[in-house]
Amino acid sequence: MFSLISWNVRGLGSTSKHNQLRDLIYKHEAKFVFVCETKKSGLNSHFCSTLWNIQNLEFRAVDTDGMAGGLLTLWDGTFFRCTQYSKSKSWILVEGFFGNMDVKMCVCCVYGDSSLESRIDMWEQLKVLKQSFRSPWLVIGDLNETVEKEDRKSNRLCIRGAGALRSFMDLLQLREFPLTGRKFTWANKFSASKIDRAFGQPEWTVSFHALHLQSGPRGLSDHWPLILAEDKMDWGFKPFRFQDCWWQAPKFVETLQDFWKETEGECTRRFCLLKKLGLLRKKLAVWNKSSFVFPNRSFNGFQQSVSILTHLLGGWVQTHMGPTT
Structure with a gap:
């Protein structure tokens, strides 16, 4: 700077x-x-x-x-x-x-x-x-x-x-x-x-x-x-990028699910989805720096990521917001 x-x-x-x-x-x-x-x-x-x-x-x-x-x-x-x-x-x-x-x-x-x-x-x-x-x-x-x-x-x-x-x-x-x-x-x-x-x-x-x-x-x-x-001003949210190559890491799906469950204790209000996603983003960023060992490989896991995150979000919405119509 x-x-x-x-x-x-x-x-x-x-x-x-x-x-x-x-x-x-x-x-x-x-x-x-x-x-x-x-x-x-x-x-x-x-x-x-x-x-x-x-x-x-x-x-x-x-x-x-x-x-x-x-x-x-x-x-x-x-x-x-x-x-x-x-x-x-x-x-x-x-x-x-x-x-x-x-x-x-x-x-x-x-x-x-x-x-x-x-x-x-x-x-x-x-x-x-x-x-x-x-x-x-x-x-x-x-x-x-x-x-x-x-x-x-x-x-x-x-x-x-x-x-x-x-x-x-x-x-x-x-x-x-x-x-x-x-x-x-x-x-x-x-x-x-x-x-x-x-x-x-x-x-x-x-x-x-x-x-x-x-x-x-x-x-x-x-x-x-x-x-x-x-200027040191914080210009707001920086886009989160889900890396396809993460899917090659051992037990990544289980790790992702564990991270999501850990956010339950951090957020108890009904409308706090953005906060939960923000906490998940931070946990993934720390995990990526400390644990991921295949930074240059890619894997076509986009559909898998959408499927799993949709499943996780769907369960959270059913639990905290009730059935949708």
Whole structure:
């Protein structure tokens, strides 16, 4: 399950921010983590493990520029295999394979400079990098840029900055992931804006299930962290498939009948047929994983399965619902 956290933490020196980031990682079962403005240099594997203690942790880091900046990208090495990367004071870009996918994907973690000219130059450099990193891109981070007037509480818009960002988005055909539950991602006592954002090329929405963007608690930072994750919603009942090859298992009919009888104690109300079938389905699924030893053979037992299940259901209906007319 894909889950990425991006946060301008405004310094990882304090214990409270360190602990909050660690809690976010574990709470959201992150696979990728991007931290900007770490305000730390010389980050190593020991420090990273204090944030995320997993066996195959991998990371790329960028040292601070004086007393400011500093970037850190962490990922679960069992979930993502990096094949190449690029980094600067404004981004960490990694390309590689996710899980069992046979196509490469790119994750570009961005930190926009406070200087307009530097941000414009950043987008131009990333355009050039796209020629070497040709896989579908995900762009996320503190862009320090808005796209529409509504992205700032003051309704102000930097035309040149927004134009440079739109040009980059158009070239890569990036689509923004809408942020749910919050309008702005940065705020102080006087102003607020949506400068932390996430964009993806169309392939990202195809490769991962229902990606959605939300925010976490900002704690002592003035930025809210972003969490981009696949939807965990239960979309309902999954079809049960009766395997023909089950009929080759020894005493399967007797096992099926025993399972059906066992559901009697679980369900006593008159109209609970669906519940009984659900319990039977679960018992068969467990039995299939633990006991069945002929997964690749098939047997034409469809008519037999219908006959036996009809017999079982018929007996249950007669007992619990009375004769039919």
